[in-house]
Amino acid sequence: MLITNSADVADFCAEAANSEFVTVDTEFVREKTYWPVLCLIQIATRGDAVAIDPLADGIDLQPVYDLMKNTSVLKVFHSASQDMQIMFNASGGMVEPVFDTQIAAMVSGYGDQPAYATLVQRIVGETIDKRSQMTDWSRRPLTDHQVEYAIGDVTYLTAVYDKLVSELTDSNRTSWAHEEMGHLRDKSLYDSNPRDLWRKVRLRRPTRRALAILREITAWREVSAQRRNIPKGWVCRDEALAEIALNAPHTPAALERVRGVNERFAHGRDGKALLAAVTIGLELPDDECPDPEKGRPPLRGHETLVALLQALLKVRCEENGVAAQVVANRKELDRIATEDEPDVRTLSGWRREIYGNDAIALKRGEIALTADGLSVRVVPA
Numbered sequence: 001m002l003i004t005n006s007a008d009v010a011d012f013c014a015e016a017a018n019s020e021f022v023t024v025d026t027e028f029v030r031e032k033t034y035w036p037v038l039c040l041i042q043i044a045t046r047g048d049a050v051a052i053d054p055l056a057d058g059i060d061l062q063p064v065y066d067l068m069k070n071t072s073v074l075k076v077f078h079s080a081s082q083d084m085q086i087m088f089n090a091s092g093g094m095v096e097p098v099f100d101t102q103i104a105a106m107v108s109g110y111g112d113q114p115a116y117a118t119l120v121q122r123i124v125g126e127t128i129d130k131r132s133q134m135t136d137w138s139r140r141p142l143t144d145h146q147v148e149y150a151i152g153d154v155t156y157l158t159a160v161y162d163k164l165v166s167e168l169t170d171s172n173r174t175s176w177a178h179e180e181m182g183h184l185r186d187k188s189l190y191d192s193n194p195r196d197l198w199r200k201v202r203l204r205r206p207t208r209r210a211l212a213i214l215r216e217i218t219a220w221r222e223v224s225a226q227r228r229n230i231p232k233g234w235v236c237r238d239e240a241l242a243e244i245a246l247n248a249p250h251t252p253a254a255l256e257r258v259r260g261v262n263e264r265f266a267h268g269r270d271g272k273a274l275l276a277a278v279t280i281g282l283e284l285p286d287d288e289c290p291d292p293e294k295g296r297p298p299l300r301g302h303e304t305l306v307a308l309l310q311a312l313l314k315v316r317c318e319e320n321g322v323a324a325q326v327v328a329n330r331k332e333l334d335r336i337a338t339e340d341e342p343d344v345r346t347l348s349g350w351r352r353e354i355y356g357n358d359a360i361a362l363k364r365g366e367i368a369l370t371a372d373g374l375s376v377r378v379v380p381a
Helices: 006-016 062-069 080-091 101-107 116-124 144-170 174-185 194-200 208-228 238-247 252-256 263-267 269-283 303-320 330-338 349-363
Strands: 021-029 037-044 049-052 074-077 098-100 367-372 375-380
Touching: 006 037, 006 049, 006 062, 021 080, 021 144, 037 062, 037 144, 049 144, 062 080, 074 080, 074 144, 080 098, 080 174, 098 101, 098 174, 101 116, 101 144, 101 174, 116 144, 144 174, 174 349, 194 208, 208 238, 208 269, 238 269, 252 263, 252 269, 263 269, 303 330, 303 349, 303 367, 303 375, 330 349, 349 367
Parallel strands: 021 074, 074 098
Antiparallel strands: 021 037, 037 049, 367 375
16 A cells, blocks of 8 residues: 555554564665655555655655654564665664564575575565666656555565574574674764765875875765765765875866866866865874774785685585675684784674684684585694
């Protein structure tokens, strides 16, 4: 059912508030905006499923936001972070508590980041019709097929959730999944500080001064994109920011020579504001500039050991029926390879039991990997 009026929203959410859990999905577009445009909210209980139209004239979505923050009702998503980001932007509050079926599936041996359609096929035995997957959800009116497709995302999710909860219980891995889902409660994922985003822009041969400039101009771009509600790449692309940080132009003419910056930008309002940010970075005291060594990948030469650690990770994760991504990522493997006892999640709790101890043993030469036909085995060194 498609809901387009406030009274029906309030009635459905009041009934859903009595449920143990609800399954949730959203449809949105953001190709031409900084902030995602929420176009549809799908919610299902065990007995009912609806699609709520946020673009309907005069519709009040506060009951939806209240339901998302109702700690007595578990909210079940698949790959929750984007949906939670959109709800946070719309309501200003965190969705809680949350269960992410993608994370649960990774802990249950369905592979790294399994798609929703894959889980529906494997668990429910249904094939999702993907014809509406790339539709423009902002266009009205919605067709019956679009609404049916959208609601299907939350009705199948109930069966997926039930199966995964059962599997986690049977394998005693419920705590593993909940631990991995813990990061979804980190508010900084949804409310990032513009002055922290410079770390996502790659610089070749970074210096403290270049990083100081990068921090200022990246923050300027983010705030400018937010204020104008346009994609940040429309303000200035990452590649141009990196060149500006390294070359520190002082004038519009110098800015115009940076690849990716045109004359109109360089001599206009944006160019003036960007050059002011460059100046702030140039004038910052040395001890307040970011340290280029902090967070930098280790020196080259450890790649072979990391390759062995990755092979061991694959072996142990296949044996234990858990996705490798849940156990260790590349940054953690880098640290294990180059540090004695790094403080990483891989070397604590259940991850240490199924992989971490062996990773340290492999590094110390206490165990080895050997080929056995087409497979790989772990043997004493």
